[in-house]
Amino acid sequence: MKSLQHKDKLYIICGVSIVAIVILVRLAWEPIGGALVENEIVQQVITTVKNTLDTEPVLFDYVQVIESCGPSHEGICVNVRSGPSTQASVVFQARNGLVLKVKDKVTEGGKEWYKLSFDEWLRYPERVKGELYISAEYVRAFKDAGEQKTRATSSPITKRIIVDRSEQTLYAYENDTLFMKEKVSTGIELTPTPRGNFTVFRKTPSRYMQGPIPNISDHYYDLPGVPWNLYFTEQGAVIHGAYWHDSFGTPWSNGCVNMPIASAEKLYKWAEVGTEIVVRD
Secondary structure: OHHHHHHHHHHHHHOOOHHHHHHHHHHHEEEEOOEEEEOHHHHHHHHHHHHHHHHOOOOEEEEEEOOOOOOOOOOOOEEEEOOOOOOOOEEEEEOOOOEEEEEEEEEEOOEEEEEEEOOOOOOOHHHOOOOOEEEHHHEEEEEEOOOEOOOOOOOOOOEEEEEEOOOOEEEEEEOOEEEEEEEOEOEOOOOOOOOEEEEOOEEEEEEEEEEEEOOOEEEEEEEEEEEEEEEOOOOOOEEEEOOOOOOOOOOOEOOOEEEOHHHHHHHHHHOOOOOEEEEEO
């Protein structure tokens, strides 16, 4: 009975194949004088495996729109539909660069579709009604850890980001080495990007941004799938990609820092939670 309980525990801990479990069970207990005696070395290995499994990140499925229209809807836009069919009603049009979380993948009429998920907090959840699907033909699928609020390691952070509002330029450094210099769009006069010293406290590859925002902006907007988000204030100031305009180098936003999508992705993958951000004039 003791060895059976031990086998059950191994099954839960390892989460691997039945063959591997059987091998570990046989190694973990040694017959000595007719009794089963625990093998301490193998137990240490099992503990190490468990700790490794516990720290491995969970990855989620996402898609990025790559074969669609531009910022001003120039070209042919990809339709997000209410069902997995070209006959289903169009809910909204997805422009290039938009990133969406995936709930499922289905095949209908010989064509693959992604069922989308908006499981994040929404300021105006009533704007999302029913199921949403996008054709797999026009997107790039990828995996990501999703929303992150903690660092993977405890090593010192040597990265920093400087946003210069007067230059409308972002600089990213690792130690004293320039990693990136990119034109951006900070907040307009009525909703300026806050100046000061901050840190990235949250990052997520996709965010449904909605306005108006009470006490901040009266501007109505509805932007699903805003890509590559680095949050640096609790009030919602974010460095992110922008798929709805390409006027980088001039103020444009409601307080965020807008970037070209390719550069925003590169910065997102480089920056860690805890990275210093300085916004200056």
